[in-house]
Amino acid sequence: MKFLIAPLFIASLTAFPVQGDDLDQAAKDVCGCLAQPYAELEKALQAVKTDKGNDLSGLMNSKDELTKMMEATQTCMEDLRKQYPEIEADKALQKQVMEKTRQYCPNPLETLDLKAPPVPAA
Numbered sequence: 001m002k003f004l005i006a007p008l009f010i011a012s013l014t015a016f017p018v019q020g021d022d023l024d025q026a027a028k029d030v031c032g033c034l035a036q037p038y039a040e041l042e043k044a045l046q047a048v049k050t051d052k053g054n055d056l057s058g059l060m061n062s063k064d065e066l067t068k069m070m071e072a073t074q075t076c077m078e079d080l081r082k083q084y085p086e087i088e089a090d091k092a093l094q095k096q097v098m099e100k101t102r103q104y105c106p107n108p109l110e111t112l113d114l115k116a117p118p119v120p121a122a
Contacts, residue, residue, distance in 0.1 A: 023093065026084050027100035033076035034105055036069055042108045 086093075102110070 022084060023096050023100055026080070026097050027104050029080050029083070030077070030097065030101045031105035033073055033080065034101075037073050038105060038108055040066070040069065045108055045112055
């Protein structure tokens, strides 16, 4: 379920409207929408790197919470589309917003170091 965050993020950005002079603010607003999902994803990735990564019961128990979080993120992104209506037809602005968003709040999946050794659970 948490791995659906990245596709949601990319899909939201491809239709994400923003005014040319508001690219930085738009990217920061996207980061605001992604703050909670990215934090949860980071926790899950850290758990996978530890001995706790073998216990998926916590993930399964929080399925309803994850669904609510994803719905809230989607609503946030929809609100941003309304706030920045001019980018829909401008792929160049969409690309700029995506690049700035990656600078302000990198996707944990993109920064994941799969070669890092597992950290023993405390």
